[in-house]
Amino acid sequence: MPEYEIYALRFAGPFTSSGAFLMWLRDWEKVEKRNYYVWCIKGAGETVIVDTGVSPDLAKERNLAGYISPAEVLSQIDVNADEVRSVILTHFHWDHSSGASLFPRATFYIQEREYHFWLKDPIATRAPFKRLSDETAKAYLASLEGTDRLALLKGDQEILPGIECLLAPGHSVGLQAVAVNTAKGTAIVGSDCAHLFRNYQEDWPSALIVDLVAWMKTYDKLRERASSGDLLFPGHDRIMSEKYPEVAEGVTRLA
Numbered sequence: 466m467p468e469y470e471i472y473a474l475r476f477a478g479p480f481t482s483s484g485a486f487l488m489w490l491r492d493w494e495k496v497e498k499r500n501y502y503v504w505c506i507k508g509a510g511e512t513v514i515v516d517t518g519v520s521p522d523l524a525k526e527r528n529l530a531g532y533i534s535p536a537e538v539l540s541q542i543d544v545n546a547d548e549v550r551s552v553i554l555t556h557f558h559w560d561h562s563s564g565a566s567l568f569p570r571a572t573f574y575i576q577e578r579e580y581h582f583w584l585k586d587p588i589a590t591r592a593p594f595k596r597l598s599d600e601t602a603k604a605y606l607a608s609l610e611g612t613d614r615l616a617l618l619k620g621d622q623e624i625l626p627g628i629e630c631l632l633a634p635g636h637s638v639g640l641q642a643v644a645v646n647t648a649k650g651t652a653i654v655g656s657d658c659a660h661l662f663r664n665y666q667e668d669w670p671s672a673l674i675v676d677l678v679a680w681m682k683t684y685d686k687l688r689e690r691a692s693s694g695d696l697l698f699p700g701h702d703r704i705m706s707e708k709y710p711e712v713a714e715g716v717t718r719l720a
């Protein structure tokens with residue numbers, strides 16, 4: 466089984482959030498810092514990007530602090546976004562999907578359930594969902610339907626030996642996490658299944674919930690798959706850029 470390395474690339478932040486945003490219905494009085502990331506899985510001659518980050522246009526519109534284009538951050542570890550062939554999109558929230566057009570040659574691996582919800586279900590056009598997504602990215606990903614640049618997954622699926630997409634709903638309808646074979650065992654790039662390591666450690670979700678029952682089952686599933694608790698990686702924790710070896714500006718090696 467091939468082994469891969471996992472890198473976290475910070476492309477924006479830090480931002481200050483209410484504690485109750487990161488730990489649902491708790492920590493009202495606290496504030497906490499978080500970052501925005503994309504991840505890169507490298508090894509066995511393959512490069513797979515997890516999430517696309519935010520496009521320069523949207524970053525400008527939303528005035529994102531500390532923003533650097535994800536394509537530029539990737540170039541720091543010799544990855545050319547123009548040439549990337551595989552992107553796993555964990556979910557459609559704007560901070561994960563809006564940079565899709567930065568990867569013009571990539572095939573996007575997305576859970577069918579997530580894709581259909583955001584692009585075909587009228588509920589996704591209602592205000593709370595609209596606010597979480599990006600119209601430009603949605604139009605871009607809709608335009609790929611029926612082409613070989615879109616792979617819609619029905620549940621858990623290995624896309625390369627040692628890299629498996631895992632359906633992990635709760636935060637969004639069809640979020641997927643990624644199980645990766647590394648030198649330390651199976652690591653999970655969990656994206657927003659947890660905003661912080663603490664969400665996993667304390668078995669407590671963030672405030673952005675579409676299905677809490679599904680989310681708790683997702684925690685069970687991911688814990689079972691990870692070789693150890695410290696190989697469960699969250700979506701926004703600043704610890705990822707502070708406590709792991711830095712290999713380039715804003716890039717750390719998680720495993």
Ligand SMILES: [Zn+2]
Nearest residue numbers: 558560657700
């Ligand atoms: Zn997020």
